[in-house]
Amino acid sequence: MIVGFTLGGDEGFYASQWFGFLVMIVALSLIFFGMKRYRDSELGGLIRFGPAFLLGLSIAAIAGVAYVAVWEVYLAFSDYEFINTYTAGIIEAKKAEGLSGAALAEEIARMDELKSQYGNPLFRLPITFMEIFPIGFLIALMSAAILRKPNVLPAHS
Secondary structure: OHHHHHHHOOOOHHHOHHHHHHHHHHHHOHHHHHHHHHHHHHOOOOOOHHHHHHHHHHHHHHHHHHHHHHHHHHHHHOOOOHHHHHHHHHHHHHHHOOOOHHHHHHHHHHHHHHHHHHOOHHHHHHHHHHHHHHHHHHHHHHHHHHHOOOOOOOOOO
16 A cells, blocks of 8 residues: 555555555455465364454454554654645545635634644554454454355365
8 A cells, every 4th residue: 555655646546545445455355365274274174153253353453453553654754744635635625616615614624623633643543443444354254254164165185
């Protein structure tokens, strides 16, 4: 994702939410393969839903913590400019929609409040974690449901 920001700047496909979610889904697909490997190599090809789901959640949590750490490094190297660019983009989009006067002033005040909150790690870290963890949760849920059946992608003997 950082490569996407670096190559794509603030606009374009690499800076889009769709690209971000695509990268997250591809990366979190490793939950499925980690669960499958554990089922096949450590448990002899059998795993119940509960343990599989907990394993998937653990992998998702570790991925979430890594995501937050990498994002914090990116923010530090970019002088925490992300939030300024993000809020300026929202304000410009609102202006382009025709927002003006008191409504625009209210939106600017909301964005200033967001910038202030984002400067606080106790706000920023959980928000960043919650960008990726729900996707990991869903992938862990689906993977556990699929892999609890030993006949799905059985290990080769």
